[in-house]
Amino acid sequence: MVQKVTVHDIEREEDTIAAIATPMGSGGIGIVRVSGPLSTQLFRSIFRPARPVRDIQSHRLYYGWVFDPHTDMVVDEVLAVLMKAPHSYTREDVLEIQCHSGPAVLRRILEIVIAGDVRLAEPGEFTKRAFLNGRIDLTQAEAVLDLSLACGDAAGQMAIRQLQGQFSSRIHGIRDALKEAMATLEVAIDYPDEDLEIISESRLKELLITRGRDPLMGLIHAFERGRIYREGAEVLIIGRPNVGKSSLLNALACEDRAIVTSIPGTTRDIIEADIEIEGIVVRLIDTAGIRSDPDLIEAIGIERIRKKARCAQAVLWVLDLSRPLSTEDLGVLEALGDHIKKEKILIVFNKIDKVPSWEPLARERVREICKCLSEMRDSTWIGISALTGEGLSTLSVTMLDRLSEGNLKEPPNLIPNLRQKECLETCLKAVDRAIDGLCHEVSPELISIDLRDAMSALGTITGDDITDEVLDHIFSHFCLGK
Ligand SMILES: Nc1nc2c(ncn2[C@@H]2O[C@H](COP(=O)(O)OP(=O)(O)OP(=O)(O)O)[C@@H](O)[C@H]2O)c(=O)[nH]1
Ligand SMILES: [Mg+2]
Secondary structure (H helix, E strand, C coil), X not given: CCCEEEHHHCCCCCXXXXXXCCCCCCCCEEEEEEECCCHHHHHHHHXXXXXXXXXCXXXXXXXXXXXXXXXXXXXXXXXXXXXXXXXXXCCCXXXXXXXXXXXXXXXXXXXXXXXXXXEECCCCHHHHHHHHCCCXXXXXXXXXXXXXXXXXXXXXXXXXXXXXXXXXXXHHHHHHHHHHHHHHHHHHHHCCCCCCCCCCHHHHHHHHHHHHHHHHHHHHHHHHHCHHHHHCEEEEEECCCCCCXXXXXXXXXXXXXXXXXCCCCCCCCCEEEEEXXXXXXXXXXXXXXXXXXXXXXXXXXXXXXXXXXXXXXXXXXXXXXXXXXXXXXXXXXXXXXXXXXXXXXXXXXXXXXXXXXXXXXXXXXHHHHHHHCHHHCXXXXXXXXXXXXXXXXXXXXXXXXXXXXXXXXXXXXXXXXXXXXXHHHHHXXXXXXHHHHHHCXXXXXXXXXXXXXXXXXXXXXXXXXXXXXXXXXXXXXXXXXX
């Protein structure tokens, strides 16, 4: 059976932990981070300040050298800072050593740090301690993870809001309403002879509906609406050979990612490039041109495109407007068949620079397409020139609008992650049961059981009511040193 505990029951770790807190590789500086009671002692034993320090001041940066106390050899020139509990990231004594970022230096300093009773930190352990010591709640801890992974501006902004506690305060608002409803019900339980009317059934409904169900549904809806802000999106570029797919990828990515030549069949494999549009990370996927009679390599290529097509959130079907519509153009969609949902497709007429008046021609082309493929009747189409850049900004906006399902102008303020969304759904189910119970005059005792379930689900979001297993699972996704 899974042991349910409150955050206060989870055993605090008393030992001192250390890790390299910056990514390995070349960069300006590297940081070794230590947390726990031995931090001050370490400051004294492995750090030699340039000027003697009698009383170490908290939060003050000291310049000096790290040395190996066994050999007395200097390892690196560093800046060291001691942050005394509780005014630190973990609320424990924390020592941070800023050194040169070479992997050898960082590793050597870490070795010296953990030579005594200090042990290596597990992934996410610093943040886990910050949570267990009550400095942040679980939504804020998850925001730390999101911030360290966020590539797009939008995802970063969202994580910051969550880190500042906006998500938690929304949850607390719902919890307070449920608590008040519970208290009202308890009066009904304690005074069973009183009519629930007197204890204000309408007040109860208001609490459960306006301040419970509605904000819960809003947050759950935000998960669906805001997925691309959090996770980004994939956009597949398809078309027959030589229509300008790779040119389009290069133009949108503003770099020469894919080889472009006038020879049909230039691209043989899948080429990806990440771009950011309005703060959202979009992965563009260029593909090999699809021919009607593919050779062995092309057949393997088509199989790969099919796989990508199933996951992509949008598909740019590129056609060369300067050339008549061909069976090869139509064959592209045929080859991908059911792997592409037609509503994901955006028709992109490329090479508009080659035709004098492109819009009437494009309109005519759309009519031809619809004659052959009636399911494309409602498709959006757009004219561009990958060569001159004309139409590309309209394409970006149209693409993004499609990806965000029209929510681009008003992105959700807060977006729960999958774990949080599942807890919100559990909570909503329980609140709905309670509302239903209230409407059918079910006994207050039974309604309050539903409300207790609802509150417990909210506690799982903030971490007030959580299992050890869930905690371990969340923090295992963190990187070392976080
Ligand atoms: N005039 C004009 N030429 C273009 C445009 N876009 C691409 N081209 C040219 O069309 C040719 C084919 O371009 P690519 O981007 O390699 O086409 P592709 O669809 O990737 O071709 P494959 O990889 O062979 O399937 C090149 O000579 C490009 O310079 C455009 O908008 N206008
Ligand atoms: Mg190409």
